[in-house]
Structures are given as structure tokens and as C-alpha cells.
Amino acid sequence: MNRTLPRYLLLSAAVAGSLSLLALRPSAPAAVVADPNNAGLKLPAGFGALVVAETGGRARHLVVTPKGILYVKLNRPDKSGRGILKLTPNVGGKVTVAGGFGNYGGTGISLKDGYLYASSDEDVYRYKLDGNGEVTNPTAPEKIVTGLINRRQHESKSIVLDNAGNLYVNIGAYSNSCQEQDRQKGSMGQPNCPILEQAGGIWQFRADKPNQGYAEGTRYATGLRNVVGLDWNSQANQLFVMQHGRDQLHDIFPELYDTKQSAELPAECLYALTKGANAGWPYVYYDGQQRKLMQAPEYGGDGKKEATGNYLQPAAAYPAHTAPNALLFYTGTMFPEKYRHGAFIAFHGSWNRAPEPQKGYYVVFQPFKDGKPSGNWEVFADNFAGTPEKAAAGRPDHKPCGLAQGPDGSLYVSDDSKGTIYRIVYTQKKS
Amino acid sequence: MKRFFVLLAAVTLLHGAAVAQQKKPVAKKPAGKPATAMPAARLAAGKTVYTQNCLTCHMADGGGVEGMNPPLSKTTWVLGDKTRLVGVVLNGLQDQDIDGEPYRNVMPAQNQLTDQQIADVLTYVRNSFGNKASAVTPAEVKAARAANKK
Numbered sequence: 001m002n003r004t005l006p007r008y009l010l011l012s013a014a015v016a017g018s019l020s021l022l023a024l025r026p027s028a029p030a031a032v033v034a035d036p037n038n039a040g041l042k043l044p045a046g047f048g049a050l051v052v053a054e055t056g057g058r059a060r061h062l063v064v065t066p067k068g069i070l071y072v073k074l075n076r077p078d079k080s081g082r083g084i085l086k087l088t089p090n091v092g093g094k095v096t097v098a099g100g101f102g103n104y105g106g107t108g109i110s111l112k113d114g115y116l117y118a119s120s121d122e123d124v125y126r127y128k129l130d131g132n133g134e135v136t137n138p139t140a141p142e143k144i145v146t147g148l149i150n151r152r153q154h155e156s157k158s159i160v161l162d163n164a165g166n167l168y169v170n171i172g173a174y175s176n177s178c179q180e181q182d183r184q185k186g187s188m189g190q191p192n193c194p195i196l197e198q199a200g201g202i203w204q205f206r207a208d209k210p211n212q213g214y215a216e217g218t219r220y221a222t223g224l225r226n227v228v229g230l231d232w233n234s235q236a237n238q239l240f241v242m243q244h245g246r247d248q249l250h251d252i253f254p255e256l257y258d259t260k261q262s263a264e265l266p267a268e269c270l271y272a273l274t275k276g277a278n279a280g281w282p283y284v285y286y287d288g289q290q291r292k293l294m295q296a297p298e299y300g301g302d303g304k305k306e307a308t309g310n311y312l313q314p315a316a317a318y319p320a321h322t323a324p325n326a327l328l329f330y331t332g333t334m335f336p337e338k339y340r341h342g343a344f345i346a347f348h349g350s351w352n353r354a355p356e357p358q359k360g361y362y363v364v365f366q367p368f369k370d371g372k373p374s375g376n377w378e379v380f381a382d383n384f385a386g387t388p389e390k391a392a393a394g395r396p397d398h399k400p401c402g403l404a405q406g407p408d409g410s411l412y413v414s415d416d417s418k419g420t421i422y423r424i425v426y427t428q429k430k431s
Numbered sequence: 432m433k434r435f436f437v438l439l440a441a442v443t444l445l446h447g448a449a450v451a452q453q454k455k456p457v458a459k460k461p462a463g464k465p466a467t468a469m470p471a472a473r474l475a476a477g478k479t480v481y482t483q484n485c486l487t488c489h490m491a492d493g494g495g496v497e498g499m500n501p502p503l504s505k506t507t508w509v510l511g512d513k514t515r516l517v518g519v520v521l522n523g524l525q526d527q528d529i530d531g532e533p534y535r536n537v538m539p540a541q542n543q544l545t546d547q548q549i550a551d552v553l554t555y556v557r558n559s560f561g562n563k564a565s566a567v568t569p570a571e572v573k574a575a576r577a578a579n580k581k
Contacts, residue, residue: 058498075498152526152535184523184539251487351496354487394490399497417497 032093032410032425039422040397042382046336046428049381052094052412053087055419060107061158061326061402062414062421063116065133068407070095073109073118075156075416077102084109084118086135093410093423101127101138107156107228108169112207117167119157121150124169124205145169145205147213149198153182154226160239162232167207168239169217172226173200176247177298178282185252189298193282196222200281202230202241202273223279223311224271228348229327229403235341236371239273240315242324242345246285246296247352253297261303263356265289268324269314270343270366270373280311288317316373322360323348325401329368332409335426342368344380346400346413349391357392361385363400363413381424384415469558469566477555480548484541485556493560499536501529504560513553513567517575520549546572 034048041049058075065071070087077083082100090096108119116127116135124145127135144167148157154172161167175182178193193200198214201222205212220239229242250262257265267288271279284293284307293311295301318324326346330339342365349360363381367374385396402414406423413422488500495502503509507530508516523540544552546569553572557564 152533153537155535181539182537185541185543248487251484351490351499352487354490355482393492394496395492395494 032408032423034425034427040383040386041422041424043424044380046426047424048427049422049424050093051420052423053097053421055085055087055097055421057085057419058105058416059085059402059414059419059421060156060416061109062404062412063109063111064404064406064412065111065129066407067133068095069133070404070412070421071109071111071116071118071135072402072414072421073106075107076105083120087421093425095421101135102141108159110159110161112161115207117144117159117161117207119145119159119169121155121157122146122148124157124159124167126207142210144207144210145212145217148203149174154199154244156228158228158230160230160232161207162239163234163237165207167205168220168230168232169203169205170224170227170230170241171199171201171203172228172244173224173281175282176225177252177296179252179298183248183252185254187252187298189282189296195282200224202227202239204275218275220275221271221273221277221279223277223281223283225281228323228325229345231327231329231343233272233329233368233371234331235329235368236272238371240327240329240343241271241273242327243269243271243279243281243314244323245269245320246281247321249297249303256297256303259355263353264320265294266320267314267317268320268322268347269318270316270324270327270345271312272315272372273312277312278310279314280307280309283307283309284311286314286317288320291317316366316377318345318347318364318377319359321350321352323350326403328403328405328411330405330409330411332405332411334409335411338367339365341371342366343373344403344411345377346403348399348401348416349385349394349396351394354394358394359391361391361396361399363403363411381413381422384413469554473551473566474555474558476548477551477553478559480544480552481555484544485552488536488538493556495534496536499534500538501532501534502560503556503562505562506530509556509562510564513571514575514578516553517549517567517572518579520544520553521576521579542576546570546576 035050039049039051060073062072068089072085081103083104084102085100087095088098104120106120110117125141127141151174153174158170179187181187202220203217204220205217226244227241245266249257266285287294293307295305325348328344345364347360350358361384365380366377384398385391398415399417401416404412411424493503521542524538549572550567550569553567
């Protein structure tokens with residue numbers, strides 16, 4: 001108590017300070033001020049950006065409450081043992097770290113019906129929120145899902161909820177392509193890939209039932225190597241996911257693929273899922289240049305053979321290895337009409353394109369119409385890397401990882417490299 | 432007589448060249464340690480093996496990939512016990528923290544590489560990316576491979 005008291009005093013002093021600052025401003029207190037350089041980002045005309053906070057943590061996914069509180073999931077608890085940071089509004093549209101809880105690292109975080117859901121790499125927890133969006137039980141969350149596989153590869157458990165009381169959890173395959181020897185040159189695929197029993201798909205659980213394990217969950221969709229970005233599309237009433245495509249075609253089968261093909265072919269794909277869907281991993285990969293599902297070389301493919309088997313076709317495809325780590329359907333009204341109900345996708349950036357230049361480190365916009373991708377995607381926010389050279393070298397300053405929509409329609413982006421939190425706003429008057 | 436002078440000049444020249452050649456590496460080495468020159472040909476051969484088998488994960492600059500593939504600069508694995516280091520290439524590595532950091536990927540076994548190739552690539556790694564350490568010889572790899580089989 002004697003530790004929290006001075007903190008409280010400090011905090012109230014800070015709040016009082018910012019209030020008086022606000023009082024001096026002639027503009028509305030909610031005024032959001034873009035940084036002079038738009039936080040170093042390249043944006044379409046009419047948009048601006050600001051750094052709202054530097055958390056210094058590995059900021060994975062994040063959410064914003066209706067009152068503008070940010071909850072940010074850290075991949076690893078910070079020095080104070082906080083795996084979830086709470087940031088509260090400050091002046092100019094910025095936020096300040098005002099606490100934290102949840103002594104576990106992880107990726108997933110989601111808001112639904114008065115609860116905050118968050119995941120470790122094995123479990124999903126939920127916290128009750130009060131009317132102000134404050135967590136009421138920070139040290140005693142309910143454990144909703146438990147005992148999911150974590151083998152230190154594709155370990156993150158991203159989460160999202162639908163509008164019917166269900167929770168969806170990605171369980172990534174702990175493998176590149178289900179070889180007998182993972183990532184080893186020439187090693188062939190395991191017949192009837194056993195990994196798919198407990199991973200390599202999306203599992204569905206009840207959102208309100210404690211301690212569900214594999215036995216209580218349903219394998220909602222399979223054949224998905226690893227999904228980090230996923231979102232529920234309320235227009236189509238459907239789950240959409242971004243798969244991380246396979247790596248190392250050349251390393252493993254140098255006689256079938258050269259380094260350039262290895263870097264360019266296996267696209268990152270957007271899938272529209274329905275219950276029971278099978279996207280085909282590890283038996284197939286999607287060749288983004290031919291726009292075809294191809295048989296994986298571990299399972300008899302040779303770079304030319306099209307996939308055999310009836311697998312889900314992607315809804316859209318993006319450059320290979322660029323690592324889509326967040327998907328967000330934009331429902332706000334701040335941005336111009338064309339963005340409404342479209343998808344933003346945060347690409348964390350590649351590593352498996354070497355010796356070709358690396359790519360990604362940007363946020364893409366994918367237009368949608370009536371719940372389906374419609375028209376070409378475009379890079380929306382670029383230059384998280386700092387310079388094109390840093391991007392090409394795979395040595396970016398920042399790596400976009402999470403996306404969230406603010407109550408006013410701002411788009412928040414988290415960076416899990418330095419822990420920077422960005423806010424992108426539309427600054428131009430709409431005509 | 433003329434011949435003698437030519438010979439003398441040649442000897443002097445040669446001697447001078449030899450001294451000059453010796454001077455460089457000696458000057459670089461810390462006093463007390465025998466100078467083990469790293470032949471450029473071995474480093475070049477090692478770089479070729481690295482480019483074909485290691486670069487995709489550990490990157491051209493040896494800096495690795497944050498949280499996924501560890502760097503190869505000044506780690507206790509690269510600079511430490513050579514048998515353990517050879518073992519990483521022969522057996523691969525998984526679920527090991529590297530100098531306190533976890534990495535979320537696997538290193539595949541690369542035991543298809545010859546003793547010479549492993550010696551070359553590890554010599555290259557131990558003398559690149561800011562590292563400066565003794566060479567790994569094919570004999571050392573051979574011994575490690577034999578011990579590894581048991």
C-alpha cells in the first residue's frame with residue numbers, strides 16, 4: 001500500500017497536469033496531433049500518424065476499449081513481470097503506460113462482451129471489465145482454454161471471438177512442412193501428417209466455459225501451417241485468417257527450386273473459413289505467381305505438379321515470406337468510405353527470402369465488398385523499417401505485429417521489435 | 432662477381448619480402464600467442480558452405496533473426512568448445528536457449544556435409560561477424576563425428 005500511494009499521487013498529479021494543459025488548449029480535448037514526420041511512416045494522402053507510446057516491450061497484439069484504454073500483449077513479461085500492459089489516454093492522442101498484469105508472455109488479445117481475453121503460448125485467459133474498461137480481476141483471471149501444444153515453433157496462440165459465444169484459437173504446426181526431419185535437406189513428408197491432430201489449424205471453444213482442453217474443443221479448420229493474424233468478419237459472419245506460407249523450398253530441394261523461386265513462390269494467403277475447411281498444409285502450397293495450389297515437394301511435388309486433393313482456395317494472396325501477423329476488418333467511419341469493411345493486414349517482414357532482398361514491414365489494405373476481397377491490395381502504411389536498405393537487409397527498425405481500431409476509427413499498430421505503438425488517423429476533411 | 436651481386440640483391444629482396452610478410456600478422460596478434468594464420472582459401476571455402484547451408488537462417492551478416500534464429504557473433508556456442516560446436520552442425524539444435532535467449536525455430540542436422548566442409552564453415556564462422564577464434568580442422572570434425580555416433 002505504501003508503495004502504491006506515492007504512485008497514485010504521482011499519477012493524479014500527472015492527470016491534473018494534463019488536464020490543465022488541456023484546459024489551455026482552445027481545441028477539443030480529444031484532438032489528436034500527428035507527429036511532424038508522421039512517425040516516420042509513408043501514408044496515403046490525407047493520413048497522418050503519431051507514436052502514441054514507446055513501451056520497450058515485445059508488443060504483439062493489442063486492443064482499444066471504447067474509452068480509449070489500450071491493452072497490449074507482450075511476448076515476454078517486462079521487468080515488472082507484466083505480460084499485458086495497460087495504457088491510458090494522455091494529451092494529443094497519446095497514451096501512457098499506467099499499469100499491467102498477467103505474468104505470462106504470449107500474442108493473442110481480444111475484447112468481447114465486457115471481457116478481455118488474452119493468451120499465453122499454451123492457454124487462454126479472460127478478465128472481467130467494468131463499465132470504464134478497467135480489468136476487475138487482474139490477478140485472478142478465468143482460465144478458459146488450457147494445455148495447447150507449444151513446441152517453440154509457430155507457438156503463438158492468436159485469438160478472436162465471433163458473435164455467437166465462440167472463441168477461435170490458432171494452434172500453429174510445430175514444423176515447416178511436416179518432414180520426417182524438420183527443415184532438413186531432402187527429408188520427405190510424414191505420411192498422413194500426424195501434427196494435424198493437435199496443431200496446424202484453428203480450434204473453436206466456448207467463450208465462457210473454464211478449463212477447456214483439446215477434448216472440449218473442435219478442430220474448426222485444418223491444413224493451416226501457422227496463423228498469427230485472424231479476424232471475424234461481421235458482414236460475412238465468417239472467420240478470416242492469414243496463413244504464413246512454407247519456408248525453404250530451395251534449402252530442402254535445391255534441385256527443384258532455385259533461391260529466387262524459393263523467395264518468391266509460396267505466397268502468404270488469406271482464407272475465408274467455414275467449419276471443416278482444409279487449406280491443405282503440408283501437402284500443398286499456393287504458388288502466388290501461377291496462382292495455383294501446387295503439390296509440396298515433400299509429398300511428391302516437383303515445382304510443376306498441381307495439387308491433388310480438394311483443398312480450400314485462398315481468398316487472396318500476398319508476397320512470399322512477408323509474415324502477416326495481424327488482420328483487422330475496419331468498421332470505423334474516420335477513414336474514407338473505401339476503407340469501410342475492408343481488411344488491414346500487418347506484415348511483420350521476411351527472413352526466408354535471403355539471399356534475395358527481404359520484404360514486408362508494412363501494413364497493407366485489402367479492399368472488400370460484401371464480405372469478400374474485391375480488387376487489388378495496396379501498401380497502406382510503409383517504412384516501419386526506417387529505410388529501404390534496412391528493409392532489404394532484414395534489419396528493420398520496427399516490425400508491425402498487431403492492429404486495433406480505436407473508438408474514433410483510428411488505426412493502432414504495435415511493433416514487437418522496439419515496442420513502439422503507432423496511431424494512424426485521417427487528418428483531411430472529407431468532402 | 433656480377434653473379435654474386437645479383438644473388439645478393441635477390442636474397443636481400445626475398446628477405447625483405449619475407450620480413451614484410453611476417454610483420455603484418457605478428458603485429459595483429461596479441462603478444463604471447465602463436466600466430467595461426469587463417470588461410471584465405473579456407474575462409475573462402477567456408478563462406479561458400481555458409482552461403483549454401485546456413486545463410487537463409489543466420490543471414491549474410493551472421494546477425495540471425497530476432498526471436499527465431501540466433502546470431503553467430505560472439506555466442507558461447509561459436510566461441511566455445513569445438514566438439515559442442517561441431518555437434519550443432521551434425522545433430523542440429525532445438526529447444527535450447529542461446530546465451531539466455533529463446534529462439535522459436537529449429538536448426539536442422541547437416542551431417543551430409545563432409546568433415547572438410549564443416550571444418551571450413553566453422554572456421555569461417557569463428558573468424559567472421561566480429562569473431563576471432565582458432566580454426567576447426569577436419570581431424571577435429573572427424574573425431575567429433577566419431578564420438579557423436581556412440
